[in-house]
Amino acid sequence: MGGNLMDQMFFAAEVLLNGLMTGVMYALVALGFVLIFKASGVFNYAQGVLALFAALTLVGIQQGQVPFAHMINAMFGTHIEHFGWTVPSVLAILLTGAVMVLLAFLIEKLVLQHLIGQAPIILFMATIGLAYFLEGLGDVMWGADIKNLDVGLPQGISETIETATAEWFGYGFFIDRLDIWATLIAALLVAALVGFAQYTKQGRAMRAVADDHQAALSVGISLRFIWVMVWSIAGFVALVAGVMWGTKSGVQFSLSLIALKALPVLMLGGFTSIPGAIVGGLVIGVGEKLFEFFVGPMIGGATENWFAYVLALLFLVFRPQGLFGERIIERV
Amino acid sequence: MFDAENSETLLEVNNIEVIYNHVILVLKGVSLAVPKGGITALLGGNGAGKTTTLKAISNLLASERGEVTKGSILYRGEKVAARNPAELVTRGVIQVMEGRHCFEHLTVEENLLTGAYTRRDGAAAIKRDLEMVYEYFPRLRERRKSQAGYTSGGEQQMTAMGRALMSRPEMILLDEPSMGLAPQLVEQIFEIVKAVNEGEGVTFLLAEQNTNVALRYAHYGYILENGRVVMDGPAAALRENPDVKEFYLGMSDEGRKSFRDVRSYRRRKRWLA
Amino acid sequence: DLVVPNMSYRTGAYGANGTQYADGFNDYFTLLNERDGGIGGEKIQVPECETAYNTEKGVECYEATKDTGALIYNPLSTGITYQLIPKVAVDKKVLYTPGYGRTSGKNGKVFEWVFNAPANYWDGASVAIKYLLDENGGDLSGKKIALVYHNSAYGKEPIRTLQGLAEKHGFSLSEIPIDAPGQEQKSQWLQIRRDRPDYVIMYGWGVMNQAAIQEAANIRFPMENFIGIWWSGSEVDVMPVGAKADGYKALTFHGVGKDYPVYDELQEYVIDPGKASQGGEHVGSVLYSRGMYAALVISEAIRKAQELAGVSEITPEQLRDGFEQLDITPERLEELGLPDFGPEIKLSCDNHGGSGMARMQQWDAEAKAWNLISEFTEPDQEIIAPLIAEDSEAYAKEAGITPRDC
């Protein structure tokens, strides 16, 4: 019987560990949100679609797809699909990065610039509009079929860890190699971003813009530059998230829905905190996995969609600005 | 000492009209000239259009859905409309906005540093100026690590001014620096304005309600009402003008009158005829 | 002309799946039009309407087309089907839902206008268990089977059947719901990894399928023991997983591959002249074949209806009669260029669902092809028939329908 109990405990540990890793994957998406929110007070609903768009573009470039092929074919009766070449992963990632910068530039030029000083909810809505647009654009440009993304990231159980833990504990732990990579990449990203926001001039300007657009303008901070910069970074973060999630479950429409998994992470971590995104991700990841695992079976399962939200909600009741969010300054 | 006669004109506002939201006409032909190295005051009642004028100059109207529809603003002979606010700051015009507008979540020191955003002359120079600002405002040195959102009104006003100084401006547009400040602080702020003006040679255009103080420190004044300039002249002359005395300084022939004795019906203003 | 609208979805979360099906559906009618000049001299019009798998858009499509002389609907969505079942009874249109929709639609006494031959969800569940029985020498007692399902009306369909079968055959069943879209299934598969069920059956759709197959591969669950329903068994589900998906099995109620004479004709009459739907990219894929097969059954029913009514321009009522007397024999299939493609379909007034036969296919990752690995198998009607009777009676009561005499 004792062995059984040990097994239970190991298993719980395994679930916990995998929860942590899943949390990191959520956090990757949440990071993009945080950046944009921090710099412009914009709650960027389009972040998920941005990840999808980045992943689609990456695959498209990698495989030498002709953009807008379907539309061109439909209009001119042609049959073009591919250029007939493939592009190495690294180059494709760089090119996609360039596309994301271009996109950031266009978004600023066509959308944000015209909405300076508007209420947050208006900006939020604009990003939903943007999400629709990008979703359509991604499909028209690269086609709606499911694509395979392969940039050489390993996937599947890490056998080293399994055998090692089996030797040590008599229980082989399951850890996905992709998750290990995700964790490493996320850690790097967060360290870099925190350093950037806290200790550089542009980072400070970014936080200033978040506080007060007009005042930022008045001291000579170019909103346009800051926004293009931040959206480019967010686009790059979206690309990373897109690569991770795309490797995990293919590149197609549903990829954009991971945004919904990032929202509770944000709430819990605080909309303005980069480390918060990671910690929030970890708490949510672990929380929902453990809940699904221990309580789920009793109440019929599939609890993950809502549990994260309820967890975040309960948490917020005690700390309305999230774990690391900036305290809401309330004065009259 | 500043010599208005022989000073070149740094900023020239020619007959501008400003409309908000495409329908609300606020400025109806305002003209000003700001001489280099002077302190020019822009006076007038609530809603006269002082803030609007300053924002038109620093090109901040767009974000409030306002636009200059007529006239022109020339800074050093160059049209302001062609420059965005950031470029204006690099060219030496910076505005301290009404209501302070500090970055709430940044510390006082970070607030000051954002003022140096456009500068390219290196960290050492910026550091020197930070010291200079702390010299002018010792209180800020004490509070440099607190979040600006939690500092008092006076401290915020100082932060905003210090921030502007950090950009090494040629001209500061100062919007109601005295609002909500304790009397001794008002004097202090104006003393600092004077010191900066004389010490660093910075030109000031300041919008004020507090006519009394403003006219004591300014060299020249414009009085704005209802979107029009109704009177202008050297500060000393304005101080002696009977209309200004009655309507802006609260003096009657017998000296200052008590707020207890205000009459319900006043003389009509001459220029509203 | 005969109007057969194609309520398709090429966008949204399930767009990748819907596109292929819609292409097959269109192309078969194009073939008939091009090769034979239609059916019985009547050209078939297939106006397409995008539903995005969304019930409201589905209703809009239905309303937009129903007064244009539409005969029959095939929405490829269980949600929209439920929406349309009451409506078609009033508007008198035929609703054909092969392999999906409301299972008890099989009962023609209650669902006069609904047809779901050749097989339904419950048939699928039963055939899968039969296949496993065969593999295990007829005995599944003590075995553990897990059902991984799309947490929606569709995914929940097989639960009762499987519970019944579990009782009958003595295996234990664990149910694992997955919420749409289902990209993240880690905890479910960790649970499977721990519980080590002998078999996993999946009722999935969209991204959930590949995520599940990926996770199964990740935990090294033996693919041969992983069986999907026919909606979890197309190329798009396995291709992203790559080599590790090799050996994955899925049910099907029709043949696979392009090895049928009809494809030559498609090539000649449809694809080469550039008339293929959306460029003919998906010809021969599982879902394409399924769309084509649905079109084939509809066209056969139309033929039958024309024959019965003696006119070429038939009404939906006549088409219903055509369906009720439909008999697609193996010989007829051969004539149509699809020998042994589907089971024999013989319908009647009370049986709108046919025999329910299905077979197993297996993925060969190297060849990137599905292979058929079993013959058409009958489901266990002993379990299913009472369930269908019960469910359709409940519906009849709720909707105030007095079952027809047949």
Added chain:
Amino acid sequence: MLYREAGDFKTSYRDDGQTFPIRLDRWAYYAALAVAFLIVPFIINDYWANAVFVPFLIYAIAALGLNILTGYAGQVSLGTGGFMAVGAYAVYKLMTSFPEINIVIHILLAGGITAIVGMLFGLPSLRIKGFYLAVATLAAQFFLVWLFNKVPWFYNYSASGQINAPERTILGFAVTGPATSAPAKYLICLVFAFALAWVARNLTRGMSGRKWMAIRDMDIAAEIIGVNPLTAKLSAFAVSSFFVGIAGALLFSVYLGAAEVGEAFGINKSFLVLFMIIIGGLGSIFGSFAGAAFMVLLPVLLKNLLVGGLGWPTDLAAHIELMIVGALIVFFLIAEPHGLARLWALTKEKLRLWPFPH
């Protein structure tokens, strides 16, 4: 001057408080009502009812509800879909449990039940504000959908978890179930929409409305001048949910006839309704209708134009439709962040001055 109010004087505070103080507006309003009640029912067919009018009216009710919460009381909610589901399932349970009682009562009760649920999920709003609250309301969205999917009692233990609306009649005319005629569907929705719009107007012009708006504009100040935030916020949640619940009940029973919770009341519904009020105009009754009309009509129009008119392949059309809808939303927000209602008001203001520019 096309549009004038000169000569339109008010002599009592009651007149001054009326909904359409300007005579021209009043006439336009009466004319619209007359058309809606007296003409449309006689010419409407199934397509127009099902593709345009019925969804428009139902969404207008939902938009009214959300507008009360978000536009008037300033609490952004993304849980509309979930609350609509509560209305739908409540009416389903009521219809099937008490078939002898009139459907109108069921629908109203469903609204009431939703109001209670709404209040429950509104409780966190006392602590949580802004986008944090918006995201928190998603908890309601996902939890409710899960609940209705999971607990068989809600769907009367049907095999697939789908719910179907049985036939119910008013004055002998079927209003639910497949046999419902287009005018009957239209009229019941119209009556509800009209009555609820009137109620919304009354609430928002009176003290409740002022309390809500006070909380919206500056919650701390509102509390200090005497608004009890608890009752103000919860009453906003309750009224809003009441409306949304009725919309959900009508959507299921009158419009769709059958529903599956995740699909019919998913998160997209929440966004759709939010779009409506933002495009239409936050804090405006007219805006709720305008926004609903816009969001219901636009896709139908685009589809007919792109597929029917230009003959594009449906998928391309659908993708381009997405792009156009997205671009239009952004465009509208840029052109007038306060929505169609404000656009309309500004147009009127311009007309008043016409032909002078200011």
Added chain:
Amino acid sequence: MNQQTEITADGRQIGGTLMEMKNITLRFGGVEAIKNISFDIREGEIRAIIGPNGAGKSSMLNVISGFYVPQEGEVWFKGQRRGPMKPYQVARLGIARTFQNIALFDGMTVLDNIMTGRLNRMRAGFLSQALWWGAAEREEIENRERVERVIDFLEIQNIRKTPVGRLPYGLKKRVELARALAAEPQILLLDEPMAGMNVEEKEDMSRFVLDVNDEFGTTIALIEHDMGVVMDLSDRVVVMDYGRKIGDGTPDEVRNNQEVIDAYLGVAHD
């Protein structure tokens, strides 16, 4: 404790203690914004609170209106100790106020803003409001009449239907006063009512404040930085500096208090 009723030089009546702050201490984290301050406000008087920026004046007002809860000390109102109360409950006791940084409801018209001042006097049930029937409509019109009187009093008839967001600063301040007055409060707390005004407008505002005090006998507590205004209007002045009380007395006493001069006035004011 209760003082005798007095008649001031200009013939106003000042009654006994209406409100008393006893040993109030308020801390924010480590910062002590108010340090053990006591003072009283008598019925019918105009009581000024002055002090340098950041002295804790607004915080004191916030304590009175229940928005800040002091860590130590008691608030007495009408001879009774006020228990823990939410701000809206305090408002119901008859305490109304204006704010330092105008806190009007920007999305509403002037009229609606002022009507919110009367919200505690409107009791119509929810159903009645929903149907606009009976009590709701009646009350609306009754209260509208009272509000119109305030509007007349403050001379803002012409902007009744304007959304307040668009108003110039001075008018906003006046609307805020109107909102407070509409509540017909016993005590009116004014936080820098004349900041950002020119002399002319200050004169207008002073007149309103005096008239309110005179005509309705409303007790007024006032924070102001304009010494002219403070000295002219107030009966008694409390001086705060860095959270401490450094002076309390008539304007004359205060202006000659050396500590006050050092900390606040800078130079002796005439």
